[in-house]
Amino acid sequence: MLKPSSFGFRTNDRSILTLDSIGWQLINSPEYVFDGTARPDTGHVIFQYTLSGLGYIEVEGQRFTLPAGTGFMVKVPSRHNYYYVAQEEPWEVIWLNIRGEEANRIWDLIVDREGPVIRREADSPVIAEFWTMLSGIAEGTLTDKYQLSVRVYEWMLSLLRTSREPGTELSASTSTIVDKAKRYMKEHYAQPVTLETIAGHCEINKHYLCRLFQKAERTSPLAYLRDRRVEAAVGLLRTTEWPVQEICKRCGFDSxxxxxxxxxEYMAMTPLEYRQKKLEFPYDAIYYE
Structure with a gap:
């Protein structure tokens, strides 16, 4: 059974992303203070997330509270200071430290969008993937530096995907609904699919589906469906001898x-021109995701 614990990793390999440390911790001592300009360990980025209790961080002279559901992102070294103030409830946190140029780049992107303090639901993909990673490490099944690098990068991409705008974090339930809608459209693009049929498949109303889809994908369900239909058409134009009218029908277009x-609109040429221009456009498939 997973319990509060921490794990460190040491490698001289700087060619890949590396996990420096990861942990789950209960903090109840006012001696818990970390000054980002005075730490002996440098060259990494930090993500720390509050599960319960309350902590504080000061970044560039600005003070933030860190209640449950919030986390901070900082680099070491930098002008920051995070700490615990004695209170009845301990500060329960999860955290990880990562090394690598790509980690620094993604940290900058997210901080530019959200600031140093971010908000994620406890059931968001970012937190769920953290627990999966920590469990694998605790069980001893995830310790190889290359496997860890892949998992850390996947975690960072999940963090980046949910950081489009403040307040756009995705819960696990939202991701499940959107994934269900996407899967349905991929499997039924050739049929006369409507917004109502997609929403019905997901057992929600069409207006709620549109809000969730826009939040998660930055596009509408029908625009996503159109992308899949064009993808299918591109493939059929190159891999079959079917007439354009037949391909139109098989890809779900009305006429x-x-x-x-x-x-x-997608290819800046007609379907027939694309079929003929194999040298200029030697693709059997094109994806718009």
Whole structure:
């Protein structure tokens, strides 16, 4: 059973992302203070997230409280100071430290969007993936530096994906609904799919589906469906000898004229021109995700 613990990793390999340390900790001592300008360990980035209790961080002279559901992102060294103030409830946190140029780049992107203090739901993919990683390490099944590098990078991409704008973090339930809708559209793009049928499949109303989809994908469900239809058409134009009208039908477009219009918007040429221009456009498939 997973319990509060911490793990450190040491390697001289700077060619990949490396996990420096990771842990789950209960803090109840006012001696817990970390000054980002005075730490002996440098060259890494830190993510620390509050599960319960309350902590504090000062960044560039500005003080932030860190209640449950919030986390901070800082680099070492930098002008920051995080600490615990004695109170009835301990400060329960999870954290990880990462080394590598890509970690620094992604930290900068997220801090530019959200600031040094971010908010994520406890059931968000970012936190769920953290627990999966910590469990694997605690069980001894995830210790190889290359495996760790892959998992850390996947975790950072999840963090980046949910940091589009303040307040756009995705819960696990939202991700499940959106993934279900995407899977349905990928499997049924050839059929006369409507917003109502997609929402019905997900057992929610169409307006709520549109809000969730926009939040998660920055596009509408029907625009996502159109992308999948064009992808399918591109593939069929190159891998079959079917007439354009047949491909139009098999990809779910209402009419050849509408198919031609949409295809030109994506490819700046007609379907027939794409089929003929194999040298200039030697692709059997093109993806818009």
């Amino acid at each position: 050849p004229s509408y198919f031609g219009k949409v295809f030109r």
